[in-house]
Amino acid sequence: MHPTLAGLLFWRRKADRLREFAETEAFGARDLARAAERVEDPWLRRQLIRHAQDEVRHASLLGENAAPASERALGGAVVGDTGGGEAGIDIDKMGEVAFIAFVHEAEKRATAEFAMHRDALGAEGELFNSILADEKRHVAWTGHQLQRWREAGRGAEVDAAVGRMRRQRWMNAWLWFARRVSLFMSILVLTVVFYAVLAPFALLAGRRPRGWQLAPPNDLSREF
């Protein structure tokens, strides 16, 4: 088959992409396992655990083909906050219906993406064949679970969750845009404030004294 443009682009960063996939799969496994601990329904629990086991297998298959993970770049921000690791998806926050709806939509997307990679990678894409078979099963079981809830009279809840997931893709794009705009505006305003308004106070701020200081009183009822 002819290489597609997307294929060529992905090809360039094959190792990176594979590692990214591997990490996503591994993270997914952790979230799914934890979700299995939270749900009451035995069938659902069984699927979640099996699903987690699949994702671990995928992670190791992909990981073997990827470059070793390197440490996150961080040259500064010593005084600021640490981002910590990546947050996964979280059944405690989402609730079980939204969680499964999310997994369902995500698996659908993953299936499509894996298929594209398999085609783009040509012979090396063989790797994705066994993974793809699993992914299709993941789409199927999550779809089946959503159906079970529908039959149990939770159709409205399911539809709402699925709709939310689909809208969220557009929503995320919009939010990203809105955030950029508001970030830009706040940078603008704050920069003006910093240079124009606060400049005279800078002289007052001066230097803090060095050496040993007396501690201010620690009155617990006060925020200062």
Place this chain on the structure above:
Amino acid sequence: MRILGLSGHFHDAAAALVIDGKLVAAAQEERFSRVKHDAATPFRAAAFCLRQAGLAPADLDAVTWHEKPLLKFERILFTSLGSFPRGAGAFRRAMVSMVGDKLWVRNQLVKGLGVDPGKVLFSAHHASHAAAAFGCSPWDDVAVLCVDGVGEWATTSMWTAAPGKLTPIHELHFPHSLGLLYSVFTAFLGFTVNEGEYKVMGLAAFGQPRYREQMERVFRRQADGSFELAMEHFCFHYDPDRSWTGAFEALFGAPRLPGGPLEERHKDIAASVQALTEELLLDLARELHRRTGKSKLCLAGGVALNAVSVGRILREGPFDDVFVMPAAGDAGSAVGAALLAHGTCRDTLCHPAWGEDIDVAAARRFFDDGGVSYRDCGEDGIASEVAERLARGQVVGWMQGRFELGPRALGQRSILCDPRQPEAKDRLNARIKFRESFRPFAPSVLAEAAAEFFEVPAAGSWSRRFMTSTVPARDDRVPAALHVDRSARVQEVHAAEQPLYAELLRRFGERSGVACVVNTSFNLAGEPIVSTPADGYATFLRSGMDALAVGPLLVARETPP
């Protein structure tokens, strides 16, 4: 009195519940959110603490936050103005983060927990550290030294403490901070700040402190124990993306890129900053001793987690004994905030297990449903089963009881292996934990057997319960548990406090002749330590461990790797 202490908004958010002067529960937010070093307002950890005690938020008498948000805001504002006109970036970032969110702690807690606004209290950050250091210690009359990155203004503080009385002596202010200096070098050496400090400490043993002279240029020590940073070398106070200047690079060369090769120079720089840290802490300890005349020292703050320095203060310092609690960093300031609001009470911390318990029935159900084959070895059988496997050279994940408070696994959520085989270390680093080869592992040893393997003085025995100091090894009987300089960050295990873990060590000792195992935290690189059986199982699957013990249940890997 029921008091919830909370920390967060910098790194390692945590919650701790103290009822009538007794610690009931304490846990870091990351164990629930699975985000390593999670700094978010710790609502999940708080919910766990309340659950553990069977309380509702309305039952609380007070909720104490570990720092003064307005003072912190003042520091950030003054600092960015003080470096005018260069501080615009830091100013913007601080305004967005503080005014947008972190300044409104009281509101957040009122909304998120549903407590009365009048019940929300604020303790100065170093006071919280100091209260934790003293409150968890076994002594009634102590000197306290807190050294961290920064709280509100204080970066280093000296105190005396007795039940009901925490007295400040003096403090040093931002930007003159030993913790920040260590973090700058952590970033300079290509490691992640607030995470890679342990790596710098580990790397230091491979180098020589050849950069002493350069260190003296960026850091000036005074005769009274105080110190200052020569700020022309640093820009962390006004540049949100960089922490050192060209002048710094003129002294130390180019920074190491994350993941890049480790050269001799990098090891020597690590050795130099470590040596400086040790000497400076010794200076501070001497000054504090001179001023207070106390015989016991409690250390707290992130820098107190530098176990090598604590080892040196114990051996060379002026105090008879030194205590460092397991969560000496900001997680512990939640404990301190609660103890302080309870009138600076003391409740000696005898063991590290203050987190959530394992639900064995749920674990069994999880394995049954997942088609995972396991064996129920029973309460009595699990220790000997695991001991047997360790003696055969297996690596075993060990999850028992309530999880640990603080950054170290101490036999509640640990990965264990036989310390007699030198190659075990490389196997653990490369195939189980996926981390750098230069990082050492630490031993857990039966308290009564510790002196067989290590040079353990009577002093420091309380700190050794929590792996917060290092000691020299006597010989090479447990090579996998030693660092390259033949030191070890020992955990002494007491049967009275951790009976099952002690039993495991005893059984392993019967088989191997050493009542000592290699103990490393049960997590993969970059992830928090596991808490529930599902976490443990997912981690077990993803690593090269041979077996997993969850309570009395044992899962063996079907095809040995």
